[in-house]
Amino acid sequence: MKRQFLTVALGMLVSTSAMAGGTVSGTIKYDGQVPPMKTIKMSADAKCEAKHTEPVTAEALVLGEGNTLANIFVRVKSGLPEGKTYETPAEPTVLNQLGCMYVPHVIAVQKDQPVKILNSDGTLHNVHGLPTKNAEFNVAMPAFKKEISKTFDQVEDPFKVKCDVHPWMGGYIAVMDNPFFDVTAQDGKFEIKDLPAGDYEIEFWQEKLGTQVQKVTVADGATQTLDVTMTRPETVGQLNFIVIEN
Numbered sequence: 697m698k699r700q701f702l703t704v705a706l707g708m709l710v711s712t713s714a715m716a717g718g719t720v721s722g723t724i725k726y727d728g729q730v731p732p733m734k735t736i737k738m739s740a741d742a743k744c745e746a747k748h749t750e751p752v753t754a755e756a757l758v759l760g761e762g763n764t765l766a767n768i769f770v771r772v773k774s775g776l777p778e779g780k781t782y783e784t785p786a787e788p789t790v791l792n793q794l795g796c797m798y799v800p801h802v803i804a805v806q807k808d809q810p811v812k813i814l815n816s817d818g819t820l821h822n823v824h825g826l827p828t829k830n831a832e833f834n835v836a837m838p839a840f841k842k843e844i845s846k847t848f849d850q851v852e853d854p855f856k857v858k859c860d861v862h863p864w865m866g867g868y869i870a871v872m873d874n875p876f877f878d879v880t881a882q883d884g885k886f887e888i889k890d891l892p893a894g895d896y897e898i899e900f901w902q903e904k905l906g907t908q909v910q911k912v913t914v915a916d917g918a919t920q921t922l923d924v925t926m927t928r929p930e931t932v933g934q935l936n937f938i939v940i941e942n
């Protein structure tokens with residue numbers, strides 16, 4: 697009798713965990729003419745220049761094989777349960793200054809989650825964040841200052857981070873109040889896990905291509921594929937698209 701009860705209890709446990717939410721995943725590609733990216737000249741700082749053996753190009757549009765899109769911030773725009781709050785991860789997200797570039801170029805964190813900003817270059821950087829909802833910040837990181845930590849207490853769309861020493865340096869930080877987001881690497885792949893079953897709008901953001909929204913229905917225990925193509929909006933002129941002054 698006791699044994700039978702245990703079997704039933706275990707069975708329920710397994711089915712509950714298998715049913716806990718669904719996944720949305722897919723690949724984001726670029727469609728359209730690929731504009732040439734401007735080469736960044738780092739001769740103003742010998743330490744920056746020395747970090748690179750290959751020419752460095754602007755990151756306004758970073759493509760992988762088959763025109764997959766890097767640096768796409770993917771998030772749930774609508775559909776999450778109203779009023780639910782989510783735990784803040786204690787683990788920091790890292791933003792490195794490496795070869796006088798921001799690595800990764802785009803990051804996303806949850807509210808109050810630490811962003812560990814590293815200086816791996818042995819040269820002076822100046823991290824200048826330009827949020828509009830969070831407080832603006834401007835922190836000098838001399839060669840000896842290898843690490844600082846920042847947190848953001850307001851949800852905010854991706855905002856620019858720049859370096860006042862190296863004008864070509866630019867990156868983005870987005871702040872979320874839930875864990876349902878991702879940022880693509882060069883393979884263009886994203887995955888948002890553990891979504892409660894329901895209907896959602898998923899938003900895709902790229903710094904020059906703008907945003908795109910797709911609808912998706914998520915079922916418990918299932919993966920829904922959402923392959924997305926982004927292209928240059930009419931309003932972005934071809935030249936504007938590629939010009940990054942340095």
Ligand SMILES: [Cu+2]
Pocket residue numbers: 796820821822859860861862865
């Ligand atoms: Cu710098």
